[in-house]
Amino acid sequence: MLSEFFDEVIVIEKDKDHKDASARNGIPQGKQGHVLLKSGEEILEELFPGLIKELSQKGATLSDFAGDLSWSHHGRHKVRFDSKVFISQQSRPLLELSIQKRLETMPNIVFHYSCKVQNLLYRNNEVDSVVTKEQNGNVTEIPADLIIDASGAAALHTKWLKDSHFYMPAKTEIKVDLFYASMVYQKLSPLTRDWHSLLSYPSPPSLNRGGTISPLEENHMLVTLIGYGEKDVPTNRDSFLQYSKKLDHPDFFQAIKAGLPLSDTVQVYRFPSMRRFHFERKNHLPSGLLVIGDAFCRVDPVFAQGMSLAAMEAKALKTLLSKGLSKKDLTKKFHRKVSRIVDMPWLTALTEDFRFSTTSGPKPAGLNLLQWFVKKVSLACSHDEKVYAQFITVLHLKSHPVSLVKLSLLARIFRPTILKTRR
Numbered sequence: 001m002l003s004e005f006f007d008e009v010i011v012i013e014k015d016k017d018h019k020d021a022s023a024r025n026g027i028p029q030g031k032q033g034h035v036l037l038k039s040g041e042e043i044l045e046e047l048f049p050g051l052i053k054e055l056s057q058k059g060a061t062l063s064d065f066a067g068d069l070s071w072s073h074h075g076r077h078k079v080r081f082d083s084k085v086f087i088s089q090q091s092r093p094l095l096e097l098s099i100q101k102r103l104e105t106m107p108n109i110v111f112h113y114s115c116k117v118q119n120l121l122y123r124n125n126e127v128d129s130v131v132t133k134e135q136n137g138n139v140t141e142i143p144a145d146l147i148i149d150a151s152g153a154a155a156l157h158t159k160w161l162k163d164s165h166f167y168m169p170a171k172t173e174i175k176v177d178l179f180y181a182s183m184v185y186q187k188l189s190p191l192t193r194d195w196h197s198l199l200s201y202p203s204p205p206s207l208n209r210g211g212t213i214s215p216l217e218e219n220h221m222l223v224t225l226i227g228y229g230e231k232d233v234p235t236n237r238d239s240f241l242q243y244s245k246k247l248d249h250p251d252f253f254q255a256i257k258a259g260l261p262l263s264d265t266v267q268v269y270r271f272p273s274m275r276r277f278h279f280e281r282k283n284h285l286p287s288g289l290l291v292i293g294d295a296f297c298r299v300d301p302v303f304a305q306g307m308s309l310a311a312m313e314a315k316a317l318k319t320l321l322s323k324g325l326s327k328k329d330l331t332k333k334f335h336r337k338v339s340r341i342v343d344m345p346w347l348t349a350l351t352e353d354f355r356f357s358t359t360s361g362p363k364p365a366g367l368n369l370l371q372w373f374v375k376k377v378s379l380a381c382s383h384d385e386k387v388y389a390q391f392i393t394v395l396h397l398k399s400h401p402v403s404l405v406k407l408s409l410l411a412r413i414f415r416p417t418i419l420k421t422r423r
Contacts, residue, residue, distance in 0.1 A: 001047070001318040002146075009109045010142060012132055017113040021094040021217075027152075029301065031267040032180045033212050033224040034092040038065075038085060038396035040308025043315050048102045052088050055098060059217025060090035061196060065392055066385075068196035072249040074375055075203050076382035085392055089197065091216050095307075120147065120160050120289065126327060127289040145288070146327070150310075152294040155277070161285075169282050174274040174361035176300055176353050181234045181243075182224040182267045184216065189258040193251075200249035202228065204355035210302075211247050213255060223256055226302060229358025237264045273361075274300055274353070276346060279335035287328040290317070291335065297342040300349040308397055309345060313338050344401055348374075377404055380413040387412050 002009045015026040023030035036044070045051055056062060063069065066083035103109050114135040121129035121141065130142045149157045161168055202210040211225040225234060225243050234240040244253045276297035279285065293310040316337045320330055351370045353359045364370070381388035387409060393399040404413075 001314045001321075002148075003106050003108050004318070005321045006145065007108060010144070011103075011109065011111045012115050012117055012130065013111060013113050014116045015113065017111070018093075018097065018100070021091065021097045023093050024096075027092070027096075029180070029269045029271075030092050030096075032092075032182050032269050032301075033214055033222055034095070034307065035214075035304035036088060036095065037304060037308040038087060039398050040311040041088060043308075043311040044099070048099065051098060051102070055088050055090050055094065058090070058094060058098070059219070060088045060094070061215040062086050063089055063196040063215075065396075066388060069199060070195040070197070070249070070251060071199040071201070073199075073201045073381070074378045075248060076379055078381045079383055079385055079388055081385045081388075083389055083392055085396065089215050091222070094217055117151075117156055120164075122164065122286050122288075126287045146330075147289050149289065149291045149295045150293050153298060155291075155295045157289065157291055157295065158277075164286075166286060167282065167284060169285070170278040172276050172278070172362060174350060174353065174359065175272060176274060176356070177229045177358050178271040178300065178302065179227050179230065179233050180224055180267075180269040180271070180301075181226075181240065182222060182269075183237070183240060183265070184262040185221045185223055185256065185259045186219075186262050187260040188213070188221055188255045191254060193255065195251075198249060198251060198255065200247040200252050202226075202356075203248050204228070205357055207246070207248055208356055208358070209243065209247055211244060211249075211252055213252070220262065221259075223259075228353070228356040233268060235266055235268065237261060237266070240266055271301055274298055274346070274349060276342065278339070280339035282335075285331065287331045290331060292317070292338065296335075296338055297346065299342070299345055300353055303345070303349050303352075303395075305345045305349075305397065309342060312341050312397065316341060345397065348401065376413050380415075384412050384415075 015024045018024060041052065063086065064083055065085040065087055066078070066081050071078040112132065115132050117130060118133045118139065119131040120127050121131065127147050128143060130144060130147060131139065132142060133139050158168065196215055198213040200211050202208050208228045208230055213221055213223050216222050225240065227233065232243065234243045241257060244256060277291065279291060292313050294306060299305050317334060320334055320337065325333065347364060350364055351367065351374055354363060354367055355371060377387065377391055381391050390399065390403060390409060394401050394404060
């Protein structure tokens, strides 16, 4: 996006230059399951035409979201049908490498690998330089017209704003105490399967455990277990299998009990809290520093929204840059726009996460009503294709959740209840 508006775009990356699809040290969650939602996929395909086809040629699997996914949710299985909503399933490292190679062909994009940000400099209330330190110890000051903090969970802007005596934006934090534990399988159990992917969502408050099975390149399968507020975290193959026995999907344990793991290593990643900074409320932040992606807002990764939200935010930046705004107006309007982009995904995650007794933090207004309605929608998805089809567009950030309250859909969502009442 930036390369269309600036003579040079410099990417400062603390990891080394990766030449293969291996996980990077700077992305500790890189070996866990990742899903590129349809909204994010379409933006990437717009930026990099042919990317999805290229991923398929490298071993990614195209799956119909409703037809090829066996999903247990709130104790019910979603109805299976040909939704025509196809998603590309691959490892995060393969997706990253494919994008990186496309970017490296662009003459005005420069990568500084094995390089860390040391400081930001500002003059006249405008951030205008980045101080970096290379692996060999060289310290360099790089002047810039615009600086973007895409540092993810590290949120580098927080320390700099404190050190520079700027007012920190308000922060909302929701403690979810979530863990991921993943193993790659060369083969699953020798059983007949009618699905590409399997999702067993927890059934709170009685069951805080869940898991996913999804295809990777090289015909491998990624098996991921999750738990909210769980003390029993699987760390080896035996405990991994024992944990999976208690999931709310009968196929899960059966699919892996006689499977062949690529190795006996269990990759564990902990996600303690959802967090968002409210830059949109501040009018006196320095101009020229934009915060994007997880550095702005970290949503529960179970909902697979992170990569697609980042793509949507980048597209919003392009729209604002095309308007020729002043640096001050760009900074203010961008953060307001990003806040609006994350509002509904944030609320969606909160609504589900507060079903777990171990979740803590400020609750949104009308939480009980939201939870009641979302569960009604989820249960309707177990037997009504039209409700599920619309639910899918909301999940993939293609439609606003308010689209689920259309009269025609409400009648379908509450039909079983109405019929039961009449009887």
